[in-house]
Amino acid sequence: MRWLLWIAILLTACSASTQEPEPADLKWAESSRPANVQLAERYERSCMACHSVNGTGAPLAGFAPHWKPRLDKGIDQLVRHASEGFNAMPAMGQCNDCSTDDLRALTLFMARSGT
Numbered sequence: 575m576r577w578l579l580w581i582a583i584l585l586t587a588c589s590a591s592t593q594e595p596e597p598a599d600l601k602w603a604e605s606s607r608p609a610n611v612q613l614a615e616r617y618e619r620s621c622m623a624c625h626s627v628n629g630t631g632a633p634l635a636g637f638a639p640h641w642k643p644r645l646d647k648g649i650d651q652l653v654r655h656a657s658e659g660f661n662a663m664p665a666m667g668q669c670n671d672c673s674t675d676d677l678r679a680l681t682l683f684m685a686r687s688g689t
């Protein structure tokens with residue numbers, strides 16, 4: 575029955591590693607910007623402080639395992655939370671001149687499903 579234990583250990587190791595960002599994921603989060611220049615400027619000044627650093631409690635930009643369960647709630651709800659605030663997520667993501675369209679584009683960028 576020893577093999578059963580090994581399988582259990584291996585499975586645990588695998589599932590844990592898919593949830594933790596790899597160095598490449600951290601690099602993507604630090605170095606990537608939205609293609610649109612104005613959006614990139616807003617992103618750098620607001621969202622990045624929390625979303626480009628792992629372990630802040632904010633879903634890491636570009637890291638699908640952090641975004642997938644949130645996207646399942648629907649993009650409209652995510653944008654509403656970005657706009658109104660959600661737990662430790664501040665209203666407007668500290669971007670006072672962001673429009674709702676900007677928040678949507680920035681959310682889609684971080685979730686890597688557009689822009």
Ligand code: HEC
Nearest residue numbers: 620621624631632644652655656661662663667669680681
């Ligand atoms: C001060 C830190 C901080 C800043 C700045 C910030 N966020 Fe967040 N954000 C968070 C945290 C923390 C969460 C996770 C909240 C939770 O799930 O409890 C979050 C979650 C989110 C979510 C997911 C909401 C949901 O319903 O799951 C979206 C979308 C989001 N942020 C968008 C943005 C955008 C867009 C910006 C920039 C305009 C931004 N955030 C700036 C901290 C921040």
